[in-house]
Each structure stands twice: as C-alpha cells, then as structure tokens.
Amino acid sequence: MKEFSLIFHEEIPKYIQLSDYIKHKIDIGEIKDREKLPTIRALSEMLKVNNVTIVNAYKKLQADGYANMKIGSGTYARRKEVIRSFNKEYNKTFKLLSSGGLREYIDFTGETTSSSFFPVKDLQKVINEVFDRDGAEALLYQDVLGYEKLREEISKRFWKNKYSSEDILIVSGAQQGIDIAAKAILNVNDKVIVERPTYGGAISVFRWKRADILEVPIENDGIDIAILEKILKKQKIKFMYIMSYFQNPTGISYSEEKKKKLIALAEKYDFYILEDDYLSELIYDSNLVYNPLKSYDIYDRVIYIKSFSKIFMPGIRIGYVIIPEVFKDSMYLSKINTDISTSSLMQRALERYIVKGYWRKHIEYLNEKYRSRYTFIKQILERDFKGILEFKEPNGGLSFLLKFSEPEKFNSRKLFFILRDKGVLISPGALFFRKEQEGDKYFRIGFSQTNHEKIKEGLNIILKELSL
Known part of the structure; x- marks a missing residue:
C-alpha cells in the first residue's frame, strides 16, 4: 500500500489538508490516474486520524474532480487532464x-465562410434602417433572451412557429451556446458522451467543467448506436453532444433512423442531447434532406444550437439555442453570468436581414x-x-x-x-x-x-x- 506522510496544522481542517496533499501527488504523477487510494480504515490508521476525516477528504477530492468513489469498490484517483x-x-x-x-x-x-463572400452592402442597408427606425435604442442591452423580434422571426422562418419566442435564447455563437449549456447542466464528474472524433472546442468546455467524457465512434450515418446503448445500460449519462449535419471533422450526416433512435434512447435512459446544427445550409446533394434532430424531439430532450456566424459573418457572433422546458431557468442564468446580452445592434440588423429576404x-x-x-x-x-x-x-x-x-x-x-x-x-x-x-x-x-x-x-x- 502507498505510504502517506503528512504533518497536520491546527489552523486548517485536517480533511482539507489531506485532500490538498493527495491532489498534489496526483498532479505530479506520484499517484497514477485511476489508481486505487487506500481504504478509509487503512488511511485513518496510517495518519492517526478518525474515519470521518478520511471520508470528508475523499468526498472533497471527488467534488474537485480528483477522484471517483465507487460503492463497494473504493476510491480511485483521477488525474486532471492537461492541454495536449x-x-x-x-x-x-x-x-x-x-x-x-x-x-x-x-x-x-x-471553418467559416470567406470574407470575399460577405454581404457587406446588404448588411449596411439593414444597419442603416435599424438606426433610422430605432435610433440610440438599437445600442441598448436586450432582454436576456435576446431581441424579441429576432426570436419571433427565427421561430417563423426556420421552425414554422413550432416554438414560441420564449423557447429561444439568443447567444454569441455556437461556442457560447455549448458553454452556457455545460455551465447550466453539468456538475463535476457528470458523464458526457461525445462522438469520436469530434469538435475540439466542445471537448475543451466539458473538460473545463471537469466532466467525465466518454467517446463513442461515429459510423457512416451517425454515432454507433450499439456501443452507445451498452454504455447507457451501465452508466448514468447527463447528456451527449452531437453534430447532426456535416459532423466536424468527419463530414458525416445522421440518418433519419438514427435520429429517431437517439430520441427514443434519450427518453428511455433519461439523458439530454446537445445538438450542434453545423453548416446544414450547405447541402450539395439533393438526396440529403434537412431534418435536424430537434424536429424529431417529441420528448423535449434536445438542446438545439445554431450559429449564424460560420455561415454568415464570423464577426457578428450571433446564434440561438432552443431550450427544453426543464433547463430554461438555469440556462437563462448561465447566459446572464456569461455576458448579460448579445449585441443589440447586430440582433436587430439580422432580424431585418432575414425579413427582407437577404438571408x-x-x-x-x-x-x-x-x-x-x-x-x-x-x-x-x-x-x-x-x-x-x-x-x-x-x-x-x-x-x-x-x-x-x-x-x-x-x-x-x-x-x-x-x-x-x-x-x-x-x-x-x-x-x-x-x-x-x-x-x-x-x-x-x-x-x-x-x-x-x-x-x-x-x-x-x-x-x-x-x-x-
């Protein structure tokens, strides 16, 4: 059994000192990733402290993402992942x-459209129109959900009014959508499933939240359902992240069959799906039909994210999220804590741009x-x-x-x-x-x-x- 040697100081609770001591050993590699830590009884005897001190230290290690406590098996070290x-x-x-x-x-x-294709003149027209109509009000903060007329237009043009404006949250691009969803939903050590391979920006967010990231390989028509279900039967998953069209980096688009299966599995195993609808405007094969996963979402299990930045102009930094009812309050709060409000002027300009048929x-x-x-x-x-x-x-x-x-x-x-x-x-x-x-x-x-x-x-x- 690994020897622990620690001199306790009276001014700091012993369980915190022990937790910090073990963290340091994990960080420097003296305790390996997934190595089993001493039992509560063994460590209490080794350090001459009571069992409660060890229990609290192990609980803090788990809360901080440095350990996994498995009932009936013990406590295992978890090394914080370093940037590659x-x-x-x-x-x-x-x-x-x-x-x-x-x-x-x-x-x-x-990964974004060329500046040579930016619709500068049309955008300039709608910005001038916004200033003529709204004046200085165009520069004020918006409601946390975003400019209401833009949300209404998104619902009307892209979703045939299936969702109300209250279901739609304007964000500063897809990356922020992923970030606020993770902040609102994930706790340390929660399990998240991602496609393998996948978008590195999403992995970075989940790592920052100290989530336990599980990878499932992607096939020619979407994620491997058989492997996914094996994981779901054994482990409690909080949510999974997918890109339903032209997945980054594989370019794979999900089949209708797999979309329906994913929705059924989400309901059966009680998890949510973060759908990043990536570049689905650029379809070159007429046999490929556009139906995002969200359009099959009869159980309100999909958090849908769409960015206008990549396909339109990266600099405008606008996207939107359609939020399941259960997460509305937490994601509103997460957005406020991130940046209060997305650019009012750009939201108003984009609304005009869509209405006038420029989009x-x-x-x-x-x-x-x-x-x-x-x-x-x-x-x-x-x-x-x-x-x-x-x-x-x-x-x-x-x-x-x-x-x-x-x-x-x-x-x-x-x-x-x-x-x-x-x-x-x-x-x-x-x-x-x-x-x-x-x-x-x-x-x-x-x-x-x-x-x-x-x-x-x-x-x-x-x-x-x-x-x-």
Missing part, C-alpha cells in the same frame, strides 16, 4: 501569424460558390490521390476528412509542420481526438478560404510530399 501538446503548438502557429501573414498561406484550416438569397449564393469548390476538390482527390488518401463524400459543408491509405507510412502531425514550412496549412486529426495519436492517420482540409487556384496549388504540394 500538439494543440498548443497548432494554436501557437496561428497566434504568430498576423491576419496579413495568414493570407500568404494556402489555408485549408478555415435566403445569400444562402443560395453561398451554395453556388461552395458547391463549385467542393466538386473541384473532390475531382482532384479522386483523380490524383487514389491509393494515397481515402475519404467519404460529405455531400455538403466546407471540408473533407482524409485518411492515409497506408497510415503506417505517414503521420498527420508531422505532415502539418512539413506543409506549414511550404506555405500550406492543414488540420491534423490529433485536434479531434482526446488521444492525439488516434488522429495521426487523418487530416482535414477545408475549402472555405481557398479559391480554385489555391486549391489546385495546395493539393499539388500535399501530393508531392505524400509521393516522396
């Missing part, structure tokens, strides 16, 4: 590049432009990279996830640094897996920031490196 090394290096690359410097690269990492016209324009890039990049991949790279057609969105045909020969993290030095930026698979090495056989290339000329040039550089 490659993630830090990847982010460092973009911090070092100024906006001007980034333009010198062929950027396959972009529908802009989405049609983007589909035309990006379908052309999508088809162009797909043709090059099919023609020039056969036997080198494999991929599944996403049929929409702004990126392709590529897999090395011979993964033993390549490593996408190493490829990232090689290509960076040659003026090409890619997103290695390590960014989307909790364990970096699991992503080494994948990398993602996006086409939102690259025109046909840049796509051809960048893929030629990649092909040359992979053919050496």
Whole structure:
C-alpha cells in the first residue's frame, strides 16, 4: 500500500489538508490516474486520524474532480487532464501569424465562410434602417433572451412557429451556446458522451467543467448506436453532444433512423442531447434532406444550437439555442453570468436581414460558390490521390476528412509542420481526438478560404510530399 506522510496544522481542517496533499501527488504523477487510494480504515490508521476525516477528504477530492468513489469498490484517483501538446503548438502557429501573414498561406484550416463572400452592402442597408427606425435604442442591452423580434422571426422562418419566442435564447455563437449549456447542466464528474472524433472546442468546455467524457465512434450515418446503448445500460449519462449535419471533422450526416433512435434512447435512459446544427445550409446533394434532430424531439430532450456566424459573418457572433422546458431557468442564468446580452445592434440588423429576404438569397449564393469548390476538390482527390488518401463524400459543408491509405507510412502531425514550412496549412486529426495519436492517420482540409487556384496549388504540394 502507498505510504502517506503528512504533518497536520491546527489552523486548517485536517480533511482539507489531506485532500490538498493527495491532489498534489496526483498532479505530479506520484499517484497514477485511476489508481486505487487506500481504504478509509487503512488511511485513518496510517495518519492517526478518525474515519470521518478520511471520508470528508475523499468526498472533497471527488467534488474537485480528483477522484471517483465507487460503492463497494473504493476510491480511485483521477488525474486532471492537461492541454495536449500538439494543440498548443497548432494554436501557437496561428497566434504568430498576423491576419496579413495568414493570407500568404494556402489555408485549408478555415471553418467559416470567406470574407470575399460577405454581404457587406446588404448588411449596411439593414444597419442603416435599424438606426433610422430605432435610433440610440438599437445600442441598448436586450432582454436576456435576446431581441424579441429576432426570436419571433427565427421561430417563423426556420421552425414554422413550432416554438414560441420564449423557447429561444439568443447567444454569441455556437461556442457560447455549448458553454452556457455545460455551465447550466453539468456538475463535476457528470458523464458526457461525445462522438469520436469530434469538435475540439466542445471537448475543451466539458473538460473545463471537469466532466467525465466518454467517446463513442461515429459510423457512416451517425454515432454507433450499439456501443452507445451498452454504455447507457451501465452508466448514468447527463447528456451527449452531437453534430447532426456535416459532423466536424468527419463530414458525416445522421440518418433519419438514427435520429429517431437517439430520441427514443434519450427518453428511455433519461439523458439530454446537445445538438450542434453545423453548416446544414450547405447541402450539395439533393438526396440529403434537412431534418435536424430537434424536429424529431417529441420528448423535449434536445438542446438545439445554431450559429449564424460560420455561415454568415464570423464577426457578428450571433446564434440561438432552443431550450427544453426543464433547463430554461438555469440556462437563462448561465447566459446572464456569461455576458448579460448579445449585441443589440447586430440582433436587430439580422432580424431585418432575414425579413427582407437577404438571408435566403445569400444562402443560395453561398451554395453556388461552395458547391463549385467542393466538386473541384473532390475531382482532384479522386483523380490524383487514389491509393494515397481515402475519404467519404460529405455531400455538403466546407471540408473533407482524409485518411492515409497506408497510415503506417505517414503521420498527420508531422505532415502539418512539413506543409506549414511550404506555405500550406492543414488540420491534423490529433485536434479531434482526446488521444492525439488516434488522429495521426487523418487530416482535414477545408475549402472555405481557398479559391480554385489555391486549391489546385495546395493539393499539388500535399501530393508531392505524400509521393516522396
């Protein structure tokens, strides 16, 4: 049994001192992740303290995310996860590049629409209209739910008035939606299911909340239901996070069958689903029908998140959440504690933009432009990279996830640094897996920031490196 040696001080409760002592041993690796801690009786005898002190110390460790207490089995250490090394290096690359410097690269990492497609003139018109109509009031804080006319318009245009404006919360983009949902719902050690691989920003939020993150692999039509149900039968899950269309990074869209199954499982096993509706406006295959998971939500189990930023203008930072009744109060409070209110001017401008028909016209324009890039990049991949790279057609969105045909020969993290030095930026698979090495056989290339000329040039550089 591991020896603990601790001298207690009178001014601090003993259980707090013991908890801090064990935390330090876990942080430095002297106590390994998932290592069983001494029994209550054994540790009380070793330190000459009563059992209550040990019990309280272990409870505090669990509350702080440093231990799991399993009834009938004991208490097990849980090491706080550190930020992944490659993630830090990847982010460092973009911090070092100024906006001007980034333009010198062929950027396959972009996840938002190109600035060359921004509807600046139309947006300027509606902003002027807002100021003419509302004056200084356009700059005041809004109700915590957001500008009522925008919420009403969202309900009318996108949901055929299925939801009232009271069900809709305006947020500053999808990332904030994920953040306030996690703050409102999750406690330390709550179990969250995510797709494997998945969006790194969501994992970061759940880690920050000290949740216990469980991964379920994603198949060609959505998450693996068989593996998911095995977990649900054994463990109590608080909620799961999914991207129903053009999942980041795989590009997978969920089948109708799996959407219905997920709703049924959520009701059966009493958990909630955080649906991030990602880039579903960009569908290039007429056989792919748009029906988000929320549209099947007969049990009020889905927290639906939609961002206008990625598809419209990143700088406006607006999205919305449709909230199940049970979480309304807690998510309202979470939003207030985060930033009080999303930009009033931009909310009012977006409402006018949708009402006047500009939104529908802009989405049609983007589909035309990006379908052309999508088809162009797909043709090059099919023609020039056969036997080198494999991929599944996403049929929409702004990126392709590529897999090395011979993964033993390549490593996408190493490829990232090689290509960076040659003026090409890619997103290695390590960014989307909790364990970096699991992503080494994948990398993602996006086409939102690259025109046909840049796509051809960048893929030629990649092909040359992979053919050496």
